[in-house]
Amino acid sequence: xxxxxxxxxxxxxxxxxxxxxxxxxxxxxxxxxxxxxxxxxxxxxxxxxxxxxxxxxxxxxxxxxxxxxxxxxxxxxxxxxxxxxxxxxxxxxxxxxxxxxxxxxxxxxxxxxxxxxxxxxxxxxxxxxxxxxxxxxxxxxxxxxxxxxxxxxxxxxxxxxxxxxxxxxxxxxxxxxxxxxxxxxxxxxxxxxxxxxxxxxxxxxxxxxxxxxxxxxxxxxxxxxxxxxxxxxxxxxxxxxxxxxxxxxxxxxxxxxxxxxxxxxxxxxxxxxxxxxxxxxxxxxxxxxxxxxxxxxxxxxxxxxxxxxxxxxxxxxxxxxxxxxxxxxxxxxxxxxxxxxxxxxxxxxxxxxxxxxxxxxxxxxxxxxxxxxxxxxxxxxxxxxxxxxxxxxxxxxxxxxxxxxxxxxxxxxxxx
Amino acid sequence: xxxxxxxxxxxxxxxxxxxxxxxxxxxxxxxxxxxxxxxxxxxxxxxxxxxxxxxxxxxxxxxxxxxxxxxxxxxxxxxxxxxxxxxxxxxxxxxxxxxxxxxxxxxxxxxxxxxxxxxxxxxxxxxxxxxxxxxxxxxxxxxxxxxxxxxxxxxxxxxxxxxxxxxxxxxxxxxxxxxxxxxxxxxxxxxxxxxxxxxxxxxxxxxxxxxxxxxxxxxxxxxxxxxxxxxxxxxxxxxxxxxxxxxxxxxxxxxxxxxxxx
Numbered sequence: 179x180x181x182x183x184x185x186x187x188x189x190x191x192x193x194x195x196x197x198x199x200x201x202x203x204x205x206x207x208x209x210x211x212x213x214x215x216x217x218x219x220x221x222x223x224x225x226x227x228x229x230x231x232x233x234x235x236x237x238x239x240x241x242x243x244x245x246x247x248x249x250x251x252x253x254x255x256x257x258x259x260x261x262x263x264x265x266x267x268x269x270x271x272x273x274x275x276x277x278x279x280x281x282x283x284x285x286x287x288x289x290x291x292x293x294x295x296x297x298x299x300x301x302x303x304x305x306x307x308x309x310x311x312x313x314x315x316x317x318x319x320x321x322x323x324x325x326x327x328x329x330x331x332x333x334x335x336x337x338x339x340x341x342x343x344x345x346x347x348x349x350x351x352x353x354x355x356x357x358x359x360x361x362x363x364x365x366x367x368x369x370x371x372x373x374x375x376x377x378x379x380x381x382x383x384x385x386x387x388x389x390x391x392x393x394x395x396x397x398x399x400x401x402x403x404x405x406x407x408x409x410x411x412x413x414x415x416x417x418x419x420x421x422x423x424x425x426x427x428x429x430x431x432x433x434x435x436x437x438x439x440x441x442x443x444x445x446x447x448x449x450x451x452x453x454x455x456x457x458x459x460x461x462x463x464x465x466x467x468x469x470x471x472x473x474x475x476x477x478x479x480x481x482x483x484x485x486x487x488x489x490x491x492x493x494x495x496x497x498x499x500x501x502x503x504x505x506x507x508x509x510x511x512x513x514x515x516x517x518x519x520x521x522x523x524x525x526x527x528x529x530x531x532x533x534x535x536x537x538x539x540x541x542x543x544x545x546x547x548x549x550x551x552x553x554x555x556x557x558x559x560x561x562x563x564x565x566x567x568x569x570x571x572x573x574x575x576x577x578x579x580x581x582x583x584x585x586x587x588x589x590x591x592x593x594x
Numbered sequence: 595x596x597x598x599x600x601x602x603x604x605x606x607x608x609x610x611x612x613x614x615x616x617x618x619x620x621x622x623x624x625x626x627x628x629x630x631x632x633x634x635x636x637x638x639x640x641x642x643x644x645x646x647x648x649x650x651x652x653x654x655x656x657x658x659x660x661x662x663x664x665x666x667x668x669x670x671x672x673x674x675x676x677x678x679x680x681x682x683x684x685x686x687x688x689x690x691x692x693x694x695x696x697x698x699x700x701x702x703x704x705x706x707x708x709x710x711x712x713x714x715x716x717x718x719x720x721x722x723x724x725x726x727x728x729x730x731x732x733x734x735x736x737x738x739x740x741x742x743x744x745x746x747x748x749x750x751x752x753x754x755x756x757x758x759x760x761x762x763x764x765x766x767x768x769x770x771x772x773x774x775x776x777x778x779x780x781x782x783x784x785x786x787x788x789x790x791x792x793x794x795x796x797x798x799x800x801x802x803x804x805x806x807x808x809x810x811x812x813x814x815x816x817x818x819x820x821x822x823x824x825x826x827x828x829x830x831x832x833x834x835x836x837x838x839x840x841x842x843x844x845x846x847x848x849x850x851x852x853x854x855x856x
Contacts, residue, residue: 250814257807261800261832268796268835271845292791340789349786389709413707503709527712528784539786559786567788571775578771585764 184246189255196303197263200296205285209293212275212345217562220342227338231309238314248311256304263300267291276369301337308334325580328573336570343563348373350559351541354381354511356552361514365558376516377533379556383510386549388502390414391458391479395423395495404495414460414499425468426491432461439476439484446487448476454550455483458502464491482547501548509540509554525556536560595644597703603641604665604696610634611669611692615685618676631673631685638666651710654723657838658699663724665695667731671762675735679758687738688731713851718780726773730833732766733805737830740823751819760812763826767805774798785851793846797836804829 179187215223234244246252270288273279279289287294312330315323350365350373361380365373392411395404403409404424412421412428419430437459438451448459459478465471473491479499480486488498508526515521515534523531530537537559544551561567614630617623642662645653653659672688675681739759743751777798778788789795808825815821840846841853 250810253810254807254814257803257810261804261807264796264800264803265832267791268793268800268840269843269845271849272791347787392707408703411707413709504712505709506712506715528716530783530786537786557786561787564782564788568779571778571788574771575775578768578775581764581771582768585761585768 182242184242184249185251186255188246189251190258192252192303193255193259193262193300196299197259197296200294200299201286203295203299204287207295209284209287209290210295210298212293215342215345217346220345224338224342227306228309231306231313234306235310235313238310244310247307248314252307253311256300256307259300260304263291263297267297274368301341305334305337308337325577325584328577328580332570332573332577334570336567336574339563339566339570343561343567346563347561348559349557350375352379352556352558354379354509354554354556356381356384361512375536375558377536378514379538380512380514381509381554382512384507384543384551384554385510386507386543386551387505388549389505390416390418391460391499391502393421393423393428393460393462393477393497393499395426395491396498398490398494398496403500414458422467423497424495425466426497427465427467428497429463429465430460431463434459437478437484439478439487446476448478448487455481457481457484457486458499459487460499462489462497464489464497466491482550507540507543509556511538511554513538535562595641595648597645599644600641600703601700603637604700607634607638607641608689608693608696610637611685611689614669614673615689618682618685627676627685628673631669635666635670635673642666649708651708651715652720652723654719655710655714657841658703660723660727660837661695661699663727664730664734665692665699667728668692668695668734671728671731671735675758675762678761681758683742684735684738687742688735691734691738713784716780716784718776718783722773722776722780725769725776729766729769729773730837732762732769733830733833736762736766737827740826740830744820744823744827756812756819756822759823759826760809763805763808767802767809770802770805774802790851792852793840793843793850794836794852797832797840801829801832801836804832 179191234241234247238244238248266288270291272291273289275290275293277290279287283289287296291297308330312327312334315326315330348367350367352362352365352375354362358381361378363375363378365375367373391414393414394409394411396402397404397406403411410423412418412423414430414433416433421428434448434450435458436450436452436456437448438456439446439448439459448457448461457478457480459476461475462477463472463474465473471492473489475489476487477489477497477499478484478487479501486499488496490496506526508524510524511522511531513521513523513531513533521531521533525531525538525540527540530539532538539557539559540554541557542555544553610630611634614627614634617630618627642653645659645662653662668688668691669685672685675684675688736759739755739762743755743759777795781790782788804825808822808829811818811825812822835843840850
């Protein structure tokens with residue numbers, strides 16, 4: 179080993195060395211606190227990192243290691259090293275950064291892999307090699323190297339910007355209520371600390387469109403949907419009237435999409451009720467196709483005002499209507515900025531609103547009230563490094579297009 | 595169209611694919627190969643389209659639905675390979691693999707209802723899944739090739755056969771890159787971040803880098819065929835972890851935003 183030219187063995191030795199160094203650092207120094215890299219530390223780190231790679235590139239003819247770093251043997255072993263450490267991450271349940279871990283778990287740090295030294299050193303080595311090989315192909319510049327450069331420079335840019343930019347990223351949660359006098363400008367981070375924002379949100383209206391309710395069978399003892407593992411259901415669309423669940427033939431004779439339950443002397447029945455808190459109710463006749471047993475009655479999923487109502491079909495199972503699933507939920511909001519701008523918008527899942535470097539996402543609502551929720555929870559995200567990461571991502575996409583188009587054409591000459 | 599119709603569509607498609615594979619193996623009538631295989635693809639796609647229309651959403655939410663796309667893309671990947679490199683056996687293999695996935699769907703059906711959670715209602719949904727399934731099919735074809743070369747071929751491996759394997763991986767990997775990056779762009783719109791190291795994403799990174807290792811190994815050591823094929827097969831195992839393995843992995847339970855089966 180270590181006789182020139184170096185090959186895969188030396189590459190693996192370097193990866194194992196980095197891994198072990200990482201373990202030692204993890205035990206002695208402890209996990210990396212990425213918050214320390216907040217601006218301007220990340221810019222300085224990036225400068226040093228790139229300057230380091232450039233220096234190694236320039237001195238590559240003098241130092242064998244640097245020359246070797248842009249060879250396939252270095253690349254393949256670094257990739258396998260990164261794969262190995264990422265597999266470890268994949269098989270160990272990950273915990274959030276701010277959770278304190280103790281003892282053996284903290285020595286290795288594998289349950290918080292993103293701040294563990296072995297992981298970071300191997301990824302850094304991998305990224306350095308990508309940077310080195312990019313520089314080697316960049317000078318002298320040739321047109322036919324463009325696909326190569328898109329792939330390699332794109333990956334380098336995306337990884338470095340994503341990692342170093344992570345400390346500058348802010349993710350905050352804001353709860354806005356309908357009818358509150360002032361727009362909301364306070365939000366909370368993951369640790370529950372309050373942050374005041376340069377923008378404010380007023381919730382005018384919150385709406386949920388729901389899918390039609392379903393009927394399912396549940397086990398009376400465990401409450402689990404039947405048949406266990408792959409529960410069956412009947413979707414109660416408006417024209418639905420007849421269906422089968424396991425041995426039961428089910429006929430819906432009456433639909434009341436907005437209903438209230440009324441307790442009479444001996445039974446519970448449902449009547450039309452077009453107001454807040456209305457529940458979906460259906461009248462069902464069920465017949466067991468094997469035993470001929472018959473049951474009938476009202477079924478409702480209930481709401482925050484009315485209790486749910488099920489039919490007990492047998493000692494083993496009941497017919498119930500679980501909570502309806504939301505098809506779409508959206509908040510009608512007015513947004514005010516510090517500069518005095520006012521925006522009207524509807525924010526929904528997959529349709530965030532962008533303002534002043536912030537993106538406002540529909541995150542949640544009051545589930546106990548369901549579609550009558552008077553609050554809406556937003557996530558506000560600011561990521562100043564995003565354009566750089568996106569530049570890298572689009573370069574990689576362009577590189578992949580080139581790879582697809584040239585598959586089977588250009589590699590013959592590269593092989594030598 | 596409902597899931598109950600699947601068996602009949604699948605049987606017709608499979609018969610057509612088998613016919614195409616047999617003609618490819620036994621005779622030189624290329625036109626017939628294309629005719630049979632493409633008809634099979636058309637029948638199978640008609641079912642997918644029917645599901646799409648009747649579910650009022652793209653049929654891509656459950657594992658069963660992604661298997662549907664996979665069984666569709668496998669014979670297509672086989673046919674593309676056949677048209678470019680004329681391997682007479684490739685259609686037989688891709689058909690067998692497609693049949694395996696169709697059988698899983700027939701004998702272990704899953705619920706296929708209309709509900710689609712708001713997070714999945716995005717223009718990125720269809721391209722993200724379709725592109726990934728096509729990539730998986732190409733890489734599946736490459737894995738079949740590797741198994742054939744490592745254990746079934748009696749004579750020495752030819753350079754042209756390795757070229758075919760490389761090409762399948764190049765095409766598969768480029769589509770996998772699209773799938774992964776479209777996923778990142780979508781995640782930013784849906785969840786606020788482009789990469790969150792969710793278990794599925796972690797395994798996607800493993801799979802992607804592992805295939806990169808295969809490509810670079812091929813370039814660095816072009817004559818060590820068997821080691822290269824081993825790297826590729828291990829990458830394909832990682833791909834299975836990423837696709838459905840994480841559903842059974844204890845460390846991923848309840849931690850992934852990528853499970854939509856219930």
